[in-house]
Amino acid sequence: MPSPLRHNFLLVPLLGLLGLNASADEPSLETLAAPLYQLEQQISRHELDNGLNIFLLPLPNKQSVALSSQFAVGSRNELEGESGYAHLFEHMLFKGSENAPGDSYSQTMSAHSGYFNASTFFDSTNYYVNLPSQALELALWLESDRFIRPRLSEETVRNQQQTVLEEMATTIDNQPYIRPAMAFLLNQVKDSPYDHAVIGSVDDISAATPASLSRFHHDFYRPDAMQLAIVGDLPLETYNWVDKYFGAWQNPSHPQARFTPLEVERRPIRGEIVDSRGPWPGILLAWHTVGALHPDAAALTLVEDYLLQNRTSMLERYNLKTPETLLHYSIPLSMEHLGVMNLILVPRAKISLDDLSERITDMVELLANQGVTPRELDQLKRRWLLAHLRKLDNNVSLANLLGTSQQRDRTHPLSAPWERIDAVTQADIKRVTRQYLSPGYVRLDLLPPWYIRWGKAILEWLPEGLSDSLEEKVL
């Protein structure tokens, strides 16, 4: 088993060889970021008396509008026995309201839009609509009606329970490893608001009733928990329409639920799951980072990019020279009070899961000890900024960017996230890597049935050339 020290010795010159030279005519970060500020100048911000926040951004040469409605309610608001309610209720909002009963909401939106949907996460639920601007007032009327006055029936609840169970089968149960891996990871934050899956359990979903879901709506769908962004070809009356349709909505008497940052213990944790449908072993690594509101969140975003995310990441560069994985991908999860950096690796025949785990440990330690050069930091920021800028070019993603912006960014929803990234220093990169990643990670081995595991173990012991050749044959 190679030692971490030897790997550092190998990694340093290897990554150094791939180092890049600065380019003289690259625009400055300030110049590149200018469209964020220019666009921000066009945004009008409003707050209705009931606390509903609004961003309006008119764009020239458009004939359509995009609406993003974000509610501060997600699976973390669910009580014992109500797992999956936030998501199930999101489904119910497409199934009828006082003035648009039955399927008339979906039919009307489908005729005028064809591009409308919703998503539920741990902290929030988002609804978006994209439609020709001539239908904007109709859309605001329909949105307000379903958010304020949904109508649930036994029949529609039963139907959407079935649909959610189909969704569960499609996204979770039809794939090996996913269900038990999800349970293992959630167990790491047990007894916290994040300790159950957004989609919920079969039992809780099946037990939901129109009354229990209506109670959920009453408790959590409220104007002071909503942020609305409208982008595109905005008629002059847009704000008046929002006020007309949402202004009379009253908040319930109880205050909004408040949550506090999670205390997580950062230490190595190891587990394994065996799935008879698993075709090949894999490994899932997860580091507890920080929530999106934490002061170190921006630095950790760049650390994740540097280590795992980009085509120029440390992992990608290492794999270019020494291909040890059949595939790998990284999925950062960013909740308000919890962050998780996830990495899934599938090894080549000759590489063991332990080898892969060590390789990643070495990369983290290298970054913790050596940090990044000024030029690497500039490139990281530049890549982040380019990705952020690309989101401006699609009306729906721009509306969602505004609709999901944090409360602290209310006056600068586009530029403030960039300024936090721009403020990250070389010292920050080293510090957060040491503080949050070095202490260890959760490791979950994803194992196929015994005969595949044994075959794989033999391939690891064979001489490299022979193992490679067998791998090619097996594939």
Next chain:
Amino acid sequence: MRPISLLLILICSLWSGGCQQTRLTFTQVQAPKVPSFTAPTNAPALARRDFRPMASPEVILLSDHVSLHRLPGTPSQLVGIHLLAVSPYAPYENLDILHTAFEQLSVKLANHHDLPCLEGLTVHPSIHGLRLSLKCPASKLAPAVDILAQSWSSDAYGELDLPRLRRQLALDKHIRAFNGSEIEEVWAKKILGGEHPYTNALNNRALQQSLDEPQLLSLLAQTKAQSQWHLMLEGAPQVDDSLRERLAISLSQLGEQQRQTETFVDTFRPYGKQVFVIDAPGTVQTQVRIGYHLPLGQDDQEASAFACDALSRWLGRSVSGRLYFDLREQRGLTYGIYGRCFNNPMARILKYYGATQLQHTGAFIRGILDHLALAADAPPSDKELAALKTSQFSQLVLRLDNPQQRVEAYSQALARQARADSLTARLTRWQQLTPQALQAMAKGYFNQAPVIVIRGDLSRIRPDLEEKLPDWQLNVISID
């Protein structure tokens, strides 16, 4: 309750045999329901706006074999740079190999060039086109075009790690089996027919396994030789003489098209009432593909293409399509079922696709077949047709406002060599469409047995299929 259910699920995962063999209670067939299209009461009226079609892009000839197309800019003020190769007269051969090679090349390029916008390089393949796309600061336009052009050079491919490329191609096949998308390969083979040029253009396992450098370079050379080249720029600065010259020099290495026209006779023959089944033991859902191989309509291409589009949308346009409305929203048999028309120069395919849990399999497939029969038997209501027409107009407006969709639609039009006025003609057809004409289209196609391919756990769903589809023959397909 939660810990108990999680434990059960975990035990099921570890001992899948025992838990999964629980006897299924199959869902009953129901008569098809169609949406009633009741408008909300007291809804605000729509504003009156005149639709503004997109101005035709400015087209500049950079050389005899490369055209430059200038499209509108975007709020990011980045320049969208798209290098498009199209082969309208013959499909690209082995584009799956070239696509995977491009993906690997993109990682190499990002690491070897000092151009951060290369991180966003995307590859968009289709059977008659391949587009490389980037968004870069305007000052980086010329070097970015240089790199895109070099991406087609044999030098770039000479440096690729070929064992890795072969591994990736083989792995992709296993991933498709793992996630179920292998059904698309079988579907394509069945709906196109074994002799169709598209069938043989992809999935050449022998070449994928033996691929060496000469073979890869030969594939690259062949692809280039049959390509017409277009450089599309979104939000580019004025193209002055010096920029034009620089771009022309960059792109000169792409070479000229050697016109290649594939002689093609469509020999597809329907299969009758057969369900092709990919047996996937242990899966908890059945994936379903149902559709028709439509004639290309040599006499009236536009009419045939329009029928394909109209029928795909009538039944399969997501939430308001009849299939989604009934099978998901009324009966909860699926998470989604959709329809799509694939209108390519050498094949026109109408496809409905979705997935369902094992116990619903028979009812789900029967439900789709009953809707096809109903569409052939009776016209839609005026309100249903009006909603369909409105959605067409809305889609058009949204597509013109969405830069990605705009570029994709423009690329497809170039690959199909569509006439400039084809969009207007299509809109006119939609405006003139009557309920009876739509029913007649359905009657023309849906009265014959569709091609059906499914993937699921056959031992568990066979009794249901035999009961719900008694006059259909199950034909198990083996996958190599």
